[in-house]
Structure formats: structure tokens, C-alpha cells
Amino acid sequence: MVNLLDPSNVITRMFRAGKYDEMYNYCKDLLDKIPNDMVALQNISLSLIHMKKYSEAIVYCDKVLEIKPSDIYALKNKIYALESMKQYKQVLELCEKLLLTNSKDLWTLNSMGLSLNELNRHEDAIEYYDIVLAIDPNDVTALMNKAISLSHLGNYQDALIYYDRAQIIDPNLKEIPIAKSHIFEKLNLKDDAFLAAQGVLNKDMENIKIDAKKNKCSVFHQFCNEEFENLNSK
Secondary structure, eight states: OOOTTSHHHHHHHHHHTTOHHHHHHHHHHHHHHOTTOHHHHHHHHHHHHHTTOHHHHHHHHHHHHHHOTTOHHHHHHHHHHHHHTTOHHHHHHHHHHHHHHOTTOHHHHHHHHHHHHHTTOHHHHHHHHHHHHHHOTTOHHHHHHHHHHHHHTTOHHHHHHHHHHHHHHOTTOTHHHHHHHHHHHHTTOHHHHHHHHTTOOHHHHHHHHHHHHHTTSOHHHHHHHHHHHHHHHO
């Protein structure tokens, strides 16, 4: 039988309900009674992160780390807070510490890459995304961020490939069509830019362009005709 009054269960209910103020106050009361209560220390930092009080969150993360220097939960909360404060060099240091414990932690590897991106170290960032993709080829975060890195380096064709892979896995990511469209515009491929903005995958663009040429119409009209036919067939 679940103990509804157990602090962990109370905090979980508040967190799921998005009641971060109540969660903070509850954890604060616990800490007034037991200053080193690990559950309270860890979750008060989480509540502060969701309240966007990142500096305060770090204070409580550090209190956990004083008790347990390798606490993964506190390290990850601190990384998230530091990322939000754009303190990317400190993020790298903490990520390296986490990777000593688990060199295949995908979240940490992606965080490492993201901070390297923000520091304009795109080639270094790609190395970490490649490690992630070697473990999980369908990791959308790594695919997206590798595409961003490649684009910054001017490697647009490869960037399009990685954006496309991410789009196949998660078609609902709205930023991918926009990013792909911008790259095609840089390559002066206006038809491709239009099709990308509509969410068309790279592999389907050529067929639309071929059909447009066959039907002696613009790519825009060909796309609209195909969309109209698809709606009618439904």
C-alpha cells in the first residue's frame, strides 16, 4: 500500500501538478526540521529550476554535493541551471565529472555537445554527438544538434541529411522544416527551400520537381495539386 504522506510521494504529486511554489515551501519546511534531508535538498532545487530561480537552485545543488560529491541528480540539476544562466564553461566541467562515472550517459554527452556549440566549438561538439549516435542512432537531440553544428561549419549538405533523419524520427518538430528551408535558401535552391518549409522530406523533393517539370507547372503548383489530391483521396 502506497503511503500518501511519504515526503517523496507528496513531492511527486506537487511536481506532476506543476505546483512548484507549494513544492518549494514543502521542501523548505522539511529542511527546517532536518537540514541535510537529501530528498528535500534535491527537490527544492528542482522546484527552483522550474520557477526559473537558477542561482538559488545551484545553492541547494551544492549542499547536496557537499554531502555526496558524485550525486547524479544534483549534478544534472546544477548543469541545467548553469545552462539556463549561459555558464557553459562550468557546464563542461560538471559534464566531464559525470562522464567519469558513466561515459555512455546520453543526456550528459548531449549537454556537453550543446555547451561546446554555445562556445563556438562546433567540431568538438560533433565528436560528442557522434558518440551519442553510435550508442543510439535515433537520438533526435544529437541528430538536431549535429545538424546545427554542421550548418555553423558551412557543411550544409551533411546538415540537411541529419535534419532529415531527425524529421523522419519525429515529424512533429516544427523547427526542422524552418532550419532546412534556411539552408536551401543559402544554397540558392528556392524550390527546395519552399518544399522544406512545407515539411517535405529530402527524398521526396526530387519526385515533386520531376512531376512539376513533366506537368509544365511550378513546383509550388505541383505541391498544391498533390496536397489537394491527397485530401480528396481521404
